[in-house]
Amino acid sequence: MTRPSGAAPVPTLGRPRLRGLLIQAGLIVVVAALAWVAVINVAENLARANIATGFDFWNVTAGFDISQTLIFYSAQASTYGRAFWVGFLNTVLVAALAIALATIIGFVVGIARLSPNFLVAKLASGYVELIRNIPLLLQLLFWYNAVLKALPDIRDSVMLPGGGYLNIRGLFLPAPNVFGGQTLALVLLGGIVAAIAWRWWRRKTGRIAATPLDIAVMAFLVLGLPLLVAIFIEARISFAYPQMGRFNIRGGLEILPEFVALLAGLSIYTAAFIAEVVRAGLLSVPKGQTEAAYSLGLRRGPTMRLVVVPQAMRVIVPPLTNQYLNLFKNSTLAVAIGYPDLVQIFTGTVLNNTGQAVEVVVLTMAVYLTISLATSLAMNIYNKRVMLVER
Structure with missing residues (x-):
């Protein structure tokens, strides 16, 4: 059917767009x-x-002990809200350390898989195939029950050099006490931020490679500045040594076997997947890039560090983000070995004591969702920096 000449054109975009808005x-x-x-x-x-509903339980006295606390906590004086923050910090601690260790191990194994050395390549390949095909829960139980539970009892503790002890209860080390520690921590944090800002500014001005001046300035900001502040405030460091008792060890720094088992399991398991991500990223770089670097006189190490890895990061970062998120969510398996993380404390003990399942579970889910979204945002920002821009 043809439209009569001179008639107004029938809109072709307005109606479908309006219909789509109405449907949405x-x-x-x-x-x-x-x-x-x-x-x-x-x-x-x-x-x-x-x-009962609501969050009135937040300020109620908890009444239970927690084996690992990074902030002050007392069963008789602290509230359920304080217990929440204890579990949250325990979760963040083990997840952050596991992400760092898994990244280091994963990059080393991923590069080793492409090594021209037959033995190194096969050992790395065997590690990846073995670890990623065994469920994480079984690996956590292996580290906790088969490895750490085999340590001696308290009476037969292994004495370590420097005044430490190792037994089935964990690792006990001298704990440093620093006079003026808060000031030094703030100065150190400020120096790290200033060093990062200096390097960023130098890259913006065209100094891509670090010069001796850059290294000297960053070393002063991170090491020299805190040292000068420590001398100025006459900071002193003393150590609180663990003391062997009849049935237990008092004082010092205690590292729980549950923490070690969870950290080892998460790091080693996630590193196997990161290794495959790294291997795929390295293989995505054209071979001509490596040959060009060799023709300029670069050896294998500098070629990998300066040419191949920077180009491979655009492929590595997106799936690496997924592995970081999986690691953080897999940390909830800590409940299987008794590590006091957020799930074990809040959705376990607090939920059983209060009976307010909706509030407790929703709040826990909101925490994991927030941290996952923040991690994704940070990795996406970094991904935009390493992306290759077509010219």
Whole structure:
């Protein structure tokens, strides 16, 4: 059917666009209605079962002990809210250390898989195939029950040089006490930030490679400045040594076997996947780049560090982000070996004591969601920096 001459053209974009907006608005209304109905049903069921709602339990005294605390915590004086922060910090500590260790191990193994040395390449390949095909939970149980539970009892503790002890309860080391420690920590943190800012500014001004001036300035900011402040405030360092008792060891720095088992399991398991990501990224770099570097006189080490790895990062970073997120979420398996993380403390002990499952579970899910989104945002920002820009 033909349109009569002189007639106004029929809009081809307005109606489909309007129809799409109406459909999306209707979908939002339906989802909101379903969510509202679910909230009403949950509230009615909780009221019918005489279960309290709200976050009034946050300021109630906890009344239970926690084996590892990075901040002050007392079973008689601290609240459920304080217990939440203890579990949160324990989770962040083990996840951050595991991410650092897994990244180092993964890069080393991934590069080793492409080594011209037959033995090194096969050992790296065997590590990847063995570790990534065994469930993480079994690996955690192996480290905890088969390795760390085989350590001697307290009475037969292994004495370490410097005043430390090793037994089935964990590793006990001298704990440093630093006079003016908070000031030194702030100065050290400020020096690190200043060193990063200096390097960023130098790269912006065209100094891509670090010069002796850059190294000297950053070394002063990170090491020299805290040393000068320590001399100025007459900082002193003393050590609190662990003392062997009849049934236990008091004082010093205690590293729990649950912490070591979780850290080892997460690091080694995730490193196997990171190694494959690194290997794929290295193989994505054209071979001509390596040959060009060799023709300029670079050896294998500098070629890998200066030519291949920087170009491979654009392929490595996106799947590496997924591995970091998986590691953080896999840390919830800590409950299987008794490590006091957020899930074990908050959705375990606190939930059992208060009975407020909805609030506790929703808050825990919100924490993991927030940290995952923050990690993704940071890695996406870094990914934009390492992406190759077509000219």
